[in-house]
Amino acid sequence: MNSNSTGPTAGASEVLAATTDPFTTTDASASGRAAERAYTAIRQQILAGERGGGEWLREGELGTALGVSRTPVREALRRLAAEGLVSHERNRGVRVQNWSAHDLEEIFSLRTVLEPWGTALAAERGVADTDLLDELAHRMDRAASGPVPDVERIAPLNNQFHRHILEASGNARLVTLVASVVDVPLVSRTFSRYGPESLRRSVAHHHEIVNALKAHDPIWAESVMRSHVRSAWAALRTNDGDGAAEATSADG
Amino acid sequence: MNSNSTGPTAGASEVLAATTDPFTTTDASASGRAAERAYTAIRQQILAGERGGGEWLREGELGTALGVSRTPVREALRRLAAEGLVSHERNRGVRVQNWSAHDLEEIFSLRTVLEPWGTALAAERGVADTDLLDELAHRMDRAASGPVPDVERIAPLNNQFHRHILEASGNARLVTLVASVVDVPLVSRTFSRYGPESLRRSVAHHHEIVNALKAHDPIWAESVMRSHVRSAWAALRTNDGDGAAEATSADG
DNA sequence: TGTCTCGCGATTGCATACAGTTAGTGCTTC
DNA sequence: GAAGCACTAACTGTATGCAATCGCGAGACA
Numbered sequence: 001m002n003s004n005s006t007g008p009t010a011g012a013s014e015v016l017a018a019t020t021d022p023f024t025t026t027d028a029s030a031s032g033r034a035a036e037r038a039y040t041a042i043r044q045q046i047l048a049g050e051r052g053g054g055e056w057l058r059e060g061e062l063g064t065a066l067g068v069s070r071t072p073v074r075e076a077l078r079r080l081a082a083e084g085l086v087s088h089e090r091n092r093g094v095r096v097q098n099w100s101a102h103d104l105e106e107i108f109s110l111r112t113v114l115e116p117w118g119t120a121l122a123a124e125r126g127v128a129d130t131d132l133l134d135e136l137a138h139r140m141d142r143a144a145s146g147p148v149p150d151v152e153r154i155a156p157l158n159n160q161f162h163r164h165i166l167e168a169s170g171n172a173r174l175v176t177l178v179a180s181v182v183d184v185p186l187v188s189r190t191f192s193r194y195g196p197e198s199l200r201r202s203v204a205h206h207h208e209i210v211n212a213l214k215a216h217d218p219i220w221a222e223s224v225m226r227s228h229v230r231s232a233w234a235a236l237r238t239n240d241g242d243g244a245a246e247a248t249s250a251d252g
Numbered sequence: 253m254n255s256n257s258t259g260p261t262a263g264a265s266e267v268l269a270a271t272t273d274p275f276t277t278t279d280a281s282a283s284g285r286a287a288e289r290a291y292t293a294i295r296q297q298i299l300a301g302e303r304g305g306g307e308w309l310r311e312g313e314l315g316t317a318l319g320v321s322r323t324p325v326r327e328a329l330r331r332l333a334a335e336g337l338v339s340h341e342r343n344r345g346v347r348v349q350n351w352s353a354h355d356l357e358e359i360f361s362l363r364t365v366l367e368p369w370g371t372a373l374a375a376e377r378g379v380a381d382t383d384l385l386d387e388l389a390h391r392m393d394r395a396a397s398g399p400v401p402d403v404e405r406i407a408p409l410n411n412q413f414h415r416h417i418l419e420a421s422g423n424a425r426l427v428t429l430v431a432s433v434v435d436v437p438l439v440s441r442t443f444s445r446y447g448p449e450s451l452r453r454s455v456a457h458h459h460e461i462v463n464a465l466k467a468h469d470p471i472w473a474e475s476v477m478r479s480h481v482r483s484a485w486a487a488l489r490t491n492d493g494d495g496a497a498e499a500t501s502a503d504g
Numbered sequence: 505t506g507t508c509t510c511g512c513g514a515t516t517g518c519a520t521a522c523a524g525t526t527a528g529t530g531c532t533t534c
Numbered sequence: 535g536a537a538g539c540a541c542t543a544a545c546t547g548t549a550t551g552c553a554a555t556c557g558c559g560a561g562a563c564a
Binding site: 033034047068069070071072075090091092 | 511517519520524525526527
């Protein structure tokens with residue numbers, strides 16, 4: 001699942017964990033903690049689309065599948081509910097959240113506001129690791145330049161790219177807030193809906209953002225990031241058209 | 253301390269809970285739900301400052317105090333941890349989060365971005381209940397115009413005011429996000445720092461916001477709200493009351 | 505006297521048993 | 535045959551018991 005094909009730099013699994021899992025603080029401790037394991041596993045199933053929208057998540061079933069009791073499963077489900085990935089109905093259970101076109105609108109509206117702002121802050125402060133961002137942008141280049149773009153490899157790189165910029169804004173809450181709205185199945189696999197043209201433009205944006213950060217130009221950085229987010233939104237809408245309304249994570 | 257959750261300030265806490273808690277749906281159903289009661293009670297204690305920063309919250313102790321077992325207490329603590337009110341240390345317990353000036357800066361920076369934006373959206377859509385907002389603003393008038401301003405009464409009104417505007421923006425996630433960052437003790441317990449003059453100025457802001465909403469003028473509405481938030485922030489930083497009474501309890 | 509180690513108390517993490525609630529199903533009755 | 539009702543099964547909510555872990559202090563040894 002985790003593409004281990006990366007070179008001598010940071011391990012791919014580490015990148016993936018850091019980018020897709022903003023709430024878990026520990027990385028390797030998941031082996032011994034039942035609640036942590038349950039959380040990671042269920043979350044992964046939802047984000048991967050293995051659990052369709054509206055599907056009931058039974059505590060007992062999940063527990064036996066994971067080899068733990070209901071208690072840690074309950075804890076995991078409550079965490080997922082707090083993140084908005086599942087909805088909890090009293091005395092009835094937990095079901096995977098459904099995502100509609102309106103949800104996408106809410107999410108990208110917020111990103112249009114928050115991410116450019118955070119990028120401007122990062123450009124002002126000038127503490128972003130532009131070498132790392134350059135490296136990430138180039139790796140996305142390579143992943144996108146092949147005959148068939150490797151979206152599975154681009155996604156975690158893109159996550160890390162955006163996350164690092166927000167972290168460089170100096171506002172830790174901003175990172176959490178954006179992560180909480182972005183970590184949904186439809187957004188997680190934005191790149192799978194990109195056409196080749198959109199994909200190339202997206203990766204080009206990354207390079208321009210890095211340049212703006214290097215220039216310590218907050219207005220430039222903010223503008224590019226805003227274009228970046230809006231173009232992603234447009235790509236999602238055009239690719240899926242009006243049919244996005246019922247496009248839950250169940251598409252595969 | 254009090255096994256009975258309702259105390260002499262039951263009325264105020266009820267309003268506060270209703271306005272600051274985006275997750276609880278009903279109020280009367282709490283009687284039969286131990287986890288909900290535990291969550292509300294512990295949260296209230298933290299926001300009221302009865303639990304100091306860094307203080308350990310023991311599951312057993314809280315359970316006996318509330319007349320429930322550890323299980324619902326654990327669930328409540330996990331919810332509070334997800335909201336950031338407490339921090340959870342593995343195998344050691346849960347302690348109340350500490351808040352610094354930097355936290356305050358992060359919060360008000362985010363509010364400066366998010367609340368004006370939501371207000372502009374609300375002005376565009378024009379679905380805000382301006383009658384209700386007028387009513388709330390006038391009630392805040394009366395509560396602030398007395399010889400000694402009743403900040404305890406203004407707080408929930410202010411919460412409802414801000415929350416309703418954000419709800420009228422049409423972006424449900426915006427409401428949740430703002431509530432999640434604003435619901436902290438540091439913001440909640442800053443009443444006493446504001447003099448009567450500041451309170452009246454803040455109330456004046458409210459009236460102007462309502463007027464901008466009535467006029468369906470998003471730019472006006474956004475501007476006033478931004479001034480509103482910024483003045484509150486300035487007042488908090490200077491700590492001499494020359495701002496507004498904005499920084500009341502958590503608005504949502 | 506200082507430091508290291510072992511053991512104990514306290515607390516959390518997890519499992520399991522029990523109670524309460526909900527939805528569905530089949531029977532009864534009109 | 536249809537509608538209403540009671541019963542049942544499944545699942546969640548809560549309580550409790552047990553194991554694992556951590557911190558701290560007492561005691562031993564240098």
